[in-house]
Amino acid sequence: MVSNRFLLPGIAALMALSGVDALVPSRSDIVSISRPSSSLHLVPKGCGAKPFEKKKIAVFGAGGYLGAVVFGFLQRAASIVNIITLELDLSLERYGTGIAGGPSPRAICATGSGSDALNKVLGSSFRLAYAGEDLVRLVDTSDVDHIKERLNNYDAAIIGTTYQLERRSVTLNTYEKTPNDKTYEFYLDERYGAWDNDVPSDDSDIHASIFKNTVRACKEAGICHLVVVETPKTVHHVDFLKVLEEEGVPYTYIRTASALKKDVTYTFEKGISNKLGVVRLSLGSKLASVDTTKTEKSLPVNREDIAALIVQSLISLDWAQSRILQINSSVYNVTSGYGAKESRGQRYDKEWCPNSKIFADVLSVL
Numbered sequence: 001m002v003s004n005r006f007l008l009p010g011i012a013a014l015m016a017l018s019g020v021d022a023l024v025p026s027r028s029d030i031v032s033i034s035r036p037s038s039s040l041h042l043v044p045k046g047c048g049a050k051p052f053e054k055k056k057i058a059v060f061g062a063g064g065y066l067g068a069v070v071f072g073f074l075q076r077a078a079s080i081v082n083i084i085t086l087e088l089d090l091s092l093e094r095y096g097t098g099i100a101g102g103p104s105p106r107a108i109c110a111t112g113s114g115s116d117a118l119n120k121v122l123g124s125s126f127r128l129a130y131a132g133e134d135l136v137r138l139v140d141t142s143d144v145d146h147i148k149e150r151l152n153n154y155d156a157a158i159i160g161t162t163y164q165l166e167r168r169s170v171t172l173n174t175y176e177k178t179p180n181d182k183t184y185e186f187y188l189d190e191r192y193g194a195w196d197n198d199v200p201s202d203d204s205d206i207h208a209s210i211f212k213n214t215v216r217a218c219k220e221a222g223i224c225h226l227v228v229v230e231t232p233k234t235v236h237h238v239d240f241l242k243v244l245e246e247e248g249v250p251y252t253y254i255r256t257a258s259a260l261k262k263d264v265t266y267t268f269e270k271g272i273s274n275k276l277g278v279v280r281l282s283l284g285s286k287l288a289s290v291d292t293t294k295t296e297k298s299l300p301v302n303r304e305d306i307a308a309l310i311v312q313s314l315i316s317l318d319w320a321q322s323r324i325l326q327i328n329s330s331v332y333n334v335t336s337g338y339g340a341k342e343s344r345g346q347r348y349d350k351e352w353c354p355n356s357k358i359f360a361d362v363l364s365v366l
């Protein structure tokens with residue numbers, strides 16, 4: 001009996017390849033021996049690389065639709081780890097995600113209306129999933145220290161460049177100075193039906209300040225990696241990239257020149273809908289402004305697919321590096337079969353998102 005507890009993951013994988021069998025899985029090497037040879041290139045370099053060092057993730061603007069779907073996938077990704085540890089299941093689909101449960105994911109909003117909006121999406125698209133008060137923190141976006149204190153011990157954060165804003169009263173017993181204080185709730189990337197008449201038409205200063213304070217707070221709180229979504233409302237993407245470079249927290253910056261759409265009947269069992277084209281642009285390259293490319297007729301990208309790509313990028317990509325990813329829809333549609341072409345006995349409780357391994361594949365070659 002060979003104990004491979006102390007072997008490097010690569011060696012363990014080679015042993016699995018060369019037919020060394022009867023290895024007893026120990027907590028530290030379940031992933032490495034479980035990978036079939038054809039998928040060796042799928043070795044995750046993000047938090048999926050060390051699934052038992054569970055990483056805590058914060059989602060800014062989680063009341064917005066995109067933010068809420070990211071949050072829902074993260075909750076699922078956290079629970080999949082538990083399935084592995086309980087069942088010691090070794091198939092690739094069930095490898096650990098390295099995403100923590102318990103107090104994570106954490107929704108970062110400005111007011112109670114953010115968490116209400118989050119729970120509406122969790123209730124309808126994630127089988128009545130729920131984010132209780134313990135998973136939500138309301139922050140004063142004008143105060144770096146206030147944000148920072150709510151990120152202590154967190155490992156990564158998902159943030160937007162330009163959110164949808166909604167004028168709201170500061171939730172009582174949080175950070176109000178007088179009972180009538182107002183603030184802006186911020187939604188990633190938007191909340192359907194949000195009341196945004198009360199927002200100045202040129203609100204770029206507000207966004208610049210929220211972004212700068214957020215990135216600074218993340219840095220001071222010791223966040224190791226940021227996933228930044230360039231939302232369709234973004235005007236000067238250069239300003240946001242400049243802040244990221246100045247603060248120096250490694251980041252994955254995700255942008256698209258396509259319009260975004262939403263599947264109004266989305267439920268997580270549907271998984272991803274399109275393979276997505278993902279191109280890695282070199283840092284500092286001059287990015288085409290989205291406005292000029294909007295005129296090109298490109299297929300819209302589903303928000304649910306972007307949300308899954310964000311979570312998969314945390315699992316798959318090296319957190320120590322920064323990168324810019326430009327995405328579009330490809331001609332390859334994908335379906336889990338949910339609701340239509342389901343195979344007999346099809347189950348959805350073993351994966352955080354059906355077909356997410358297609359994204360793992362796409363990201364592994366970047």
Ligand SMILES: *[C@@H]1O[C@H](CO)[C@@H](O)[C@H](O)[C@H]1NC(C)=O
Nearest residue numbers: 277279298299328329330331
């Ligand atoms: C997506 O982008 C790539 C590279 O930028 C391009 O070659 C491809 O044609 C695009 N796909 C679609 C369907 O527009």
Ligand SMILES: *[C@@H]1O[C@H](CO)[C@@H](O)[C@H](O)[C@H]1NC(C)=O
Nearest residue numbers: 273274299330331332333334
């Ligand atoms: C993929 O799906 C979209 C909408 O869901 C549809 O418009 C498009 O025609 C489909 N593409 C292919 C190649 O089937």
